[in-house]
Amino acid sequence: MKPLALFGGTFDPVHLGHLSVAWEASELLDAEVRLMPANVPPHRSAPTATSAQRVAMLKAALQGQSRLTLDTRELRREGPSYTIDTLRELRSELGERPLVLLLGADAFAGLPSWQSWRELFDHAHIGVLNRPGIDVEWSTDLAVEILPRRVNDPKVLHEIPAGKVIELSVTPLEISATRIRELLAEGRDPRYLLPCGLFDDPSVLAPYRGVRNEK
Incomplete structure (x- = not known):
């Protein structure tokens, strides 16, 4: 069964x-990406x-x-968009279909600060999007948690619904949403x-025309 990646x-x-990152991840995992x-x-x-x-x-x-x-779905929920709530909801919908949460290397390194972060592995695999030549340090808690979960073959993620971590080397495009907003x-x-x-x-880009912000 093809995984669903988020x-x-x-x-x-x-x-x-x-x-471009989402497309590459879809190809590398042979997965639908939402x-x-x-x-x-x-x-x-x-x-x-x-x-x-x-x-x-x-x-x-x-x-x-x-x-x-x-x-x-996260736009239809009130309050903060906690990933664990989304994964619980999707797991109840998908049954045993493999689910992969795609995270940039920096976001993955900060995973221990997330809500119920260890429970994420109960509902999904995690695909870490690495840029060539960039190394990000992991905390001890994160390293210990993922050590037994790491795999190198994407096919493994097709065989079980959740619980593994795979690193995916993707082509970086250094594009900043902040800079785009500034240009607009x-x-x-x-x-x-x-x-x-x-x-x-x-009208699609109208929200940014003439609007200056520091974000």
Whole structure:
């Protein structure tokens, strides 16, 4: 059974760096990947764009392909978007289908600060998105927890529903959502940093036009 992989974030706005990483992970894992925008991210400030605006951007970005899809469940929940709540909900829906939580190396290193972080492994595998040449140190608690869970072969993740950790080497695109917001606020056109679909309708990027912020 093909795994379902989850790639979360604020997507404020969604850019080519997000999409290229999600696409590569889908290929490496032979998995469906769902992009999952957060409602209220616990570890960062609130997005500039509203939930509806971010969904419109994601729909525009994902058109014309079927490998990457959109899941808006976290936007429909009140309060902080805790990943453990999402994984519990999905596990109850999926039965024994393998589930993979995709995390950047920095986010993975901070996993012990997450809500009920050890329980995450009861519901999903974790795919750590590594950039070549970048090493991130893990805490002792995290290292001890993942040592018996590490695998190198993505096929292992197809055979059991949860509990393993795999590192995935992906091609980095150093694109910053903060910088994109700055460019748009200045009235500039970040044409080759964003998916083409975001330029088809001028209203999609309206939340950032002329808006200056420090996020």
